[in-house]
Amino acid sequence: LLNEPVNRRKIVAIFTLIAAVFILSTPNATLPNPSAPVWLGALCAAASGAAYAYFGVAMRQALTGGVSGPATMFISGVVGTTTLWSITFVRLGTGALAEITPDQWWVMVAAGVFNFTAFFALSLSLKALPVVAVHLINASQVAMAAVAGVLVFAEPVTAPLVIGIILTCSGLMMLASRRPRRSRASPSPSD
Numbered sequence: 001l002l003n004e005p006v007n008r009r010k011i012v013a014i015f016t017l018i019a020a021v022f023i024l025s026t027p028n029a030t031l032p033n034p035s036a037p038v039w040l041g042a043l044c045a046a047a048s049g050a051a052y053a054y055f056g057v058a059m060r061q062a063l064t065g066g067v068s069g070p071a072t073m074f075i076s077g078v079v080g081t082t083t084l085w086s087i088t089f090v091r092l093g094t095g096a097l098a099e100i101t102p103d104q105w106w107v108m109v110a111a112g113v114f115n116f117t118a119f120f121a122l123s124l125s126l127k128a129l130p131v132v133a134v135h136l137i138n139a140s141q142v143a144m145a146a147v148a149g150v151l152v153f154a155e156p157v158t159a160p161l162v163i164g165i166i167l168t169c170s171g172l173m174m175l176a177s178r179r180p181r182r183s184r185a186s187p188s189p190s191d
Helices: 008-025 038-064 069-098 102-128 131-138 140-153 159-176
Strands: none
Touching: 008 131, 008 140, 008 159, 038 069, 038 102, 038 131, 069 102, 102 131, 131 140, 131 159, 140 159
């Protein structure tokens, strides 16, 4: 949509990171049985990824088309907040909100601040980098979440976890590596 170049190195990095995400998201035998089928979770995750990719493209078009970063973030925030609050009221009603403890409110406020910070960084990166590069780097959040699961929730370190993290790092290294540019023809000795 944006006519941004995607070279072979980026394509290899894309497939490496897709493999990493696939490996990191496969169900583990140590996890409890999910209440919904695994394929439904995978389908929802894929739909989320597609929506997020479209969101990135739309943000990039808006930011490079003259809309300011704060205006773009404000519109995105209002749409997201309105949508989520509407779904909450329809599904749970106002009674569920009254049951939220002050500690839970503080956790949600902190999550909102971190989310705002992340979207601010995303808007800056979308102005400076191609969409492909931004989303490839953003794919590292799966590996970071896996590491956080081990450190914070004492989840087991498994072979798929290690392989997924190694693939994530490899994909990011491919993205970061650049070929040396060919130097222009040397000036002739008579110049």
